[in-house]
Amino acid sequence: MQVIKVDPDKCTGCHQCELWCASEIASEAKALPLSINEEPQPVPRVFVEGKPFALQCRHCEEAPCLYACPNGTMRRDPQTGLVYVHEPTCIACWMCVMVCPFGIITPSPQFKVAIKCDRCRNMGYPICAEACPTHAITVEERKDYRKKKF
Amino acid sequence: MKYVIVGGSAAAVSAVEAIRSVDKKAGIDLFSDEKTPLFSRVLLPYYVAQQLSKPLLNFRSADFFDEFDISAHIGVRIVSIDPGAKTVTAGTGETFPYDRLLLATGGNAIVPKIPGVDKAGVSTLKTMADAERILNLSGKRAAVIGAGSIGVESAISLLKRGMKVTLIEQLGQVLPTVFDEEAASIIQKVIEGMGVEVITGERATEFMGNGQVRAVATRGVTIDCDMVVLAVGVRPAVELGRQAGVEIGMMGGIKTDPHMQTTAPGIYAAGDVCETFDIARNTPFVNAIWPMAFEEGRIAGLNMAGHRAVFPGSVRMNSIGNFIGFPAMSMGVTHPGECSYAEADCVIEEIKDRTRNTYKKIILKNGCIIGAIFVGQTQKAGILTTLMRKQVEVTEFVPALMSKNLSFMDILPILRRHGDIFTEPEYKEIMDTGL
Numbered sequence: 001m002q003v004i005k006v007d008p009d010k011c012t013g014c015h016q017c018e019l020w021c022a023s024e025i026a027s028e029a030k031a032l033p034l035s036i037n038e039e040p041q042p043v044p045r046v047f048v049e050g051k052p053f054a055l056q057c058r059h060c061e062e063a064p065c066l067y068a069c070p071n072g073t074m075r076r077d078p079q080t081g082l083v084y085v086h087e088p089t090c091i092a093c094w095m096c097v098m099v100c101p102f103g104i105i106t107p108s109p110q111f112k113v114a115i116k117c118d119r120c121r122n123m124g125y126p127i128c129a130e131a132c133p134t135h136a137i138t139v140e141e142r143k144d145y146r147k148k149k150f
Numbered sequence: 151m152k153y154v155i156v157g158g159s160a161a162a163v164s165a166v167e168a169i170r171s172v173d174k175k176a177g178i179d180l181f182s183d184e185k186t187p188l189f190s191r192v193l194l195p196y197y198v199a200q201q202l203s204k205p206l207l208n209f210r211s212a213d214f215f216d217e218f219d220i221s222a223h224i225g226v227r228i229v230s231i232d233p234g235a236k237t238v239t240a241g242t243g244e245t246f247p248y249d250r251l252l253l254a255t256g257g258n259a260i261v262p263k264i265p266g267v268d269k270a271g272v273s274t275l276k277t278m279a280d281a282e283r284i285l286n287l288s289g290k291r292a293a294v295i296g297a298g299s300i301g302v303e304s305a306i307s308l309l310k311r312g313m314k315v316t317l318i319e320q321l322g323q324v325l326p327t328v329f330d331e332e333a334a335s336i337i338q339k340v341i342e343g344m345g346v347e348v349i350t351g352e353r354a355t356e357f358m359g360n361g362q363v364r365a366v367a368t369r370g371v372t373i374d375c376d377m378v379v380l381a382v383g384v385r386p387a388v389e390l391g392r393q394a395g396v397e398i399g400m401m402g403g404i405k406t407d408p409h410m411q412t413t414a415p416g417i418y419a420a421g422d423v424c425e426t427f428d429i430a431r432n433t434p435f436v437n438a439i440w441p442m443a444f445e446e447g448r449i450a451g452l453n454m455a456g457h458r459a460v461f462p463g464s465v466r467m468n469s470i471g472n473f474i475g476f477p478a479m480s481m482g483v484t485h486p487g488e489c490s491y492a493e494a495d496c497v498i499e500e501i502k503d504r505t506r507n508t509y510k511k512i513i514l515k516n517g518c519i520i521g522a523i524f525v526g527q528t529q530k531a532g533i534l535t536t537l538m539r540k541q542v543e544v545t546e547f548v549p550a551l552m553s554k555n556l557s558f559m560d561i562l563p564i565l566r567r568h569g570d571i572f573t574e575p576e577y578k579e580i581m582d583t584g585l
Contacts, residue, residue, distance in 0.1 A: 050559025
């Protein structure tokens with residue numbers, strides 16, 4: 001499975017990935033100047049915080065959000081292994097928000113859904129990786145960290 | 151290898167998916183006494199509110215059983231188990247052999263022994279039949295007995311259908327097992343603002359009426375009503391387990407070990423019917439909530455299929471999302487007083503932050519989170535849930551955890567300190583970047 005890797009030495013905290021995620025993915029207008037004025041405001045799915053570092057959904061192998069979702073809205077794509085929110089059935093109970101170890105799911109009362117990175121599963125390549133001006137964000141094959149597979 | 155699953159909800163479905171992830175060929179027979187398969191009980195209030203139609207209550211698609219090659223016996227109740235012969239017997243009289251059996255029978259809604267409780271128009275809300283009964287009641291004035299999660303959601307559902315609703319709770323606050331007094335008072339104001347009449351500190355003593363309920367009497371008041379929803383609690387449905395001879399624990403649920411096995415070899419239990427070790431309370435408990443049922447079902451299924459997996463222990467957690475237009479979450483213990491489970495020499499601290507519309511509280515035991523409440527502002531709550539489940543010391547991080555600008559990056563030092571506890575591959579992936 002392909003995952004996103006962020007190099008903390010290259011991340012400058014410029015927030016470009018957030019801006020592109022919000023305007024390219026989250027907004028209706030798909031253009032930055034218009035997205036800024038959209039109501040409700042588009043929600044980026046990547047978080048640039050701290051050191052700085054860009055943090056997206058990890059698409060966990062054992063995803064707590066998948067187990068917590070009470071109506072099958074949180075799904076895993078069998079082809080790519082990516083975890084995504086099937087928004088039409090989301091009832092905004094936010095149990096996924098309550099269990100995400102990385103805090104990357106945003107409860108949105110405006111959109112009445114849980115908002116989470118889906119690794120741009122309907123695009124060719126993740127927009128945050130494409131937009132990053134220092135190439136801090138790359139895509140690579142997931143390593144197997146488990147000592148023993150089951 | 152033959153697997154028999156008694157139950158058809160979260161724990162059962164999760165177990166079946168886990169078994170199939172390692173064993174694609176063995177026969178799996180699943181028995182559910184609900185005539186409507188694969189619906190989510192958590193969503194029944196939305197059905198009663200007429201916000202969701204029946205197909206939208208499903209948490210798996212209708213072809214789930216075919217897709218996973220399960221022999222599903224829908225509407226069939228298992229009435230007895232013979233652990234010696236390793237068979238189960240259905241209400242139809244048919245017997246089915248098993249090598250591994252999962253008891254995922256969930257819970258039974260408690261029907262309080264109050265005079266008049268058997269009058270027409272009085273119903274619990276647990277099964278699809280209950281939901282349909284309530285949906286078809288042509289009342290205008292409802293009384294809901296019990297202000298737990300189900301009671302509050304039922305009250306709001308009936309309000310959304312245009313009824314006048316009174317919510318009656320015997321303790322001094324709404325949601326007594328979910329929130330403390332302060333959080334409960336904020337929630338109570340919200341639901342009163344929506345139009346629900348809330349009466350606390352009153353116990354229903356009689357349901358009055360001639361065959362059809364007409365009023366609820368408490369010690370202090372009498373409420374006119376033409377329908378009643380009973381939401382006074384749920385008890386693990388252990389009848390089958392008891393008959394099979396498995397040990398029932400102190401909290402009334404089927405006792406399980408960390409592999410979700412009962413005291414009878416080859417018989418497992420998961421979900422609302424079982425008791426697991428509660429990490430926050432440090433004692434066995436029944437945590438009858440969806441995420442736990444799902445995780446327990448998964449661990450049970452993996453172990454049943456021969457793969458050793460360990461359930462790390464449960465915690466209680468509840469989330470009221472957008473249903474009342476005001477988010478609130480709670481996990482673990484809510485009152486330091488609940489820590490009668492705590493050893494005498496441990497240190498309990500409570501840290502609170504209250505603004506007009508938000509409330510945040512963390513309870514620490516010896517520096518580890520054992521409970522948290524978020525009202526009005528719930529982003530990143532999962533970080534605290536995880537720190538609680540891992541039981542790591544967080545004292546110096548409390549200001550960050552209480553801040554509304556909490557970020558995962560704030561707890562990196564905790565990850566670095568406890569590499570042996572944060573073993574999930576995703577943590578290693580992040581730390582490997584050099585963070």
